[in-house]
Amino acid sequence: MPKETFTNLPDHKRNRILRIAIREFAEKPYDVASISNIVREAGIAKGSFYQYFEDKQDLYRYLIELGTEERLNVIKALPAQDLSGDLFVYIRWLFQSSVYFELKEPGLAQVAYRAFVDEVPFPEMAEELRRRGPTQFFKQLLTQGVHHGDISPWADVDLAAFIMEATYYQFGRYFVQRLNLTADADLEQTFASAEAQELLNNLIRILQKGIGD
Amino acid sequence: MPKETFTNLPDHKRNRILRIAIREFAEKPYDVASISNIVREAGIAKGSFYQYFEDKQDLYRYLIELGTEERLNVIKALPAQDLSGDLFVYIRWLFQSSVYFELKEPGLAQVAYRAFVDEVPFPEMAEELRRRGPTQFFKQLLTQGVHHGDISPWADVDLAAFIMEATYYQFGRYFVQRLNLTADADLEQTFASAEAQELLNNLIRILQKGIGD
Amino acid sequence: MPKETFTNLPDHKRNRILRIAIREFAEKPYDVASISNIVREAGIAKGSFYQYFEDKQDLYRYLIELGTEERLNVIKALPAQDLSGDLFVYIRWLFQSSVYFELKEPGLAQVAYRAFVDEVPFPEMAEELRRRGPTQFFKQLLTQGVHHGDISPWADVDLAAFIMEATYYQFGRYFVQRLNLTADADLEQTFASAEAQELLNNLIRILQKGIGD
Amino acid sequence: MPKETFTNLPDHKRNRILRIAIREFAEKPYDVASISNIVREAGIAKGSFYQYFEDKQDLYRYLIELGTEERLNVIKALPAQDLSGDLFVYIRWLFQSSVYFELKEPGLAQVAYRAFVDEVPFPEMAEELRRRGPTQFFKQLLTQGVHHGDISPWADVDLAAFIMEATYYQFGRYFVQRLNLTADADLEQTFASAEAQELLNNLIRILQKGIGD
DNA sequence: CATGAATGAGGGTTCATTCAT
DNA sequence: AATGAATGAACCCTCATTCAT
Known part of the structure; x- marks a missing residue:
């Protein structure tokens, strides 16, 4: 510190x-x-x-700490979303918050991203990051989803969590590039736009129903 | 060179x-x-x-070049898969080849992965890597798939390509870790195992049909 | 200052x-x-x-100054010893006072010792320390001793002073280590012990009569 | 190395x-x-x-190593001295070799001296130096001397070894200063001089017979 | 064609000292 | 009188690259 x-x-x-x-x-x-x-x-x-x-x-x-704090702040600033309803609504909310953070703090987001992929050179921290990381969270979420009937019983929960995480990590940057956003864009307005909403909807739809016809 | x-x-x-x-x-x-x-x-x-x-x-x-070459060699060594049939069969084959490569050349695979996430410090190369990356390929593939009726007409092709790419990049390592493989495992046997086949099937099923119930 | x-x-x-x-x-x-x-x-x-x-x-x-001051204070606090009697009784008393100081102010003693062996990096001070050092004092003492008949007339006074000084500088630490003392030991009692008295006696005896048989 | x-x-x-x-x-x-x-x-x-x-x-x-090597070389170059005769002849020879070394390699001698007094900042080496140092050697020598009848039976061997060591460490420099030598003086000639021989004789006489009358 | 010594900029870090508040 | 932030030179060490042999 x-x-x-x-x-x-x-x-x-x-x-x-x-x-x-x-x-x-x-x-x-x-x-x-x-x-x-x-x-x-x-x-x-x-x-x-x-x-x-x-x-x-x-x-x-400190930067890592700052990143997790800011990420939390961003989440707290969003209208809360409870877990009791449709799981995919919640997942949509998760991805949205991630993008919010990426837009508000692209630097910190990138530092955090690096912390995961670069394998930080001090092992105890790598360990901690892995523990606090989203992988476990996604797995729990999906397991619950199976019980609630939101998630297909045949789905391989571990594999599904992997796909979600892989997507999750990169989605922020994809979103920014796809919608041609700049860091100083008005966040509220950006997210209110039909284009942004539709992109998020599509993401969730693909996760939920796949891309097959 | x-x-x-x-x-x-x-x-x-x-x-x-x-x-x-x-x-x-x-x-x-x-x-x-x-x-x-x-x-x-x-x-x-x-x-x-x-x-x-x-x-x-x-x-x-040279190492990067070698990586892309070896990747191609691995693909060529696999029983060819034509594109005319079910697109998801082809995609399955793609992911499988990716895993093959990861198992046969884990070092080169890791170098390539680093090139992607570390952002190589000479910009022209970063650019080139991005250009030659799988994104464009996935997009074409999916666009064709829409025409053939394999892919849902409402699917956002660009977004779907992004999800597939994000998954594609990491899947090799996930596969290795999930099945607890070592580099010197017998490749043929590994892939013939029910577990491996099932994992690939599940991946494709999720992409095709989603995880929703 | x-x-x-x-x-x-x-x-x-x-x-x-x-x-x-x-x-x-x-x-x-x-x-x-x-x-x-x-x-x-x-x-x-x-x-x-x-x-x-x-x-x-x-x-x-200032610390060096303090050291020499404290050293003097320690000496003054000891029962005075006049020079008129047997010289070796006086020398015994000198060595004893040195040990007293080492026990009472081990820190200052060590700083002074360092000043001697490390050669302080400002030359004028090194010079001054050498000037004020005990060498000259020992020489005078021994010269007087020769006149009084306590010291052998054939003794090389300069050389003898050197030996005494070399011993004097280190004796405090040797004493502490040999008798296994700690800084907070009761000084009076320590010195009253037969072991301590005998060690001092032996030291003087060696100086006076040598170790030859 | x-x-x-x-x-x-x-x-x-x-x-x-x-x-x-x-x-x-x-x-x-x-x-x-x-x-x-x-x-x-x-x-x-x-x-x-x-x-x-x-x-x-x-x-x-390496410098420490070089120092011990050179010290040995100097000793080997001197006419050998066996231990069977009068112990004080041997001790004289020891001190002389030490002075030889000090004159031939004053720098290395000083480095070695520092190694002892400065407490080298890597503990294992400090330990080794202490083990190889002359303290133990002097003690053994004197113990033998007591058996052979060269050393007084009442002498405190440990204390005597301490005095000899304290003198030994500093004697080289004293010798140089006393005889006003420069590093490039002709060594053989220097030692052959009556003055030098007498100084060594006196040193030994003091150790053997003391300075008392 | 192989060698490996030479180079100097750059890395992270510590320190005594100054000076405005 | 007390504070403590600011400074920059110095420390040990590593590196990619060159070049004479």
């Missing part, structure tokens, strides 16, 4: 540093991301960085 | 170098993979490496 | 800082001892340190 | 680097000695240093 020194920084300076750090860790794998780059771009002294953070790992862990 | 000096190398030496290089680039992101490591492990002189390859990029490009 | 700000500090705070500083300079060579460590452990601000002391050297010089 | 790269270096270059490295580690404690200094003074690239040595420790260990 960053030291107080960092927390006490004036907002614009702290945010500038964070923005640059996020970009660095979003663009490059952990080992390649460079503190030297960050301080150069942020215009601060190398020594200052180490007043703010314990070390490179400290910054990185 | 490697220089003639490399092509002229005795097979066992050339292969040894390749094997070690593949391992290195499979284990680490491009910038972290180390020529020093490779030559040390391969027991060749640093200078020799630069007689064989222009530079680090050259070797890397 | 410390600034007034330091002298004006409440005793417990000043002493706490000193205690921690002594430990730091006792454990590490001058260049490795870290002001950052000291202020962190003492719980004072970096800036405060520089209100108390001119710089790192200033603190260090 | 240095890599082959270093062993293969032309003599003058290898020696230049060694000379500078020895000076650096002779002048400063391990942590303060600086590889950057060494390469700057030696006029080689930082990277080159790491072609020659694994790391800082590697160089340091």
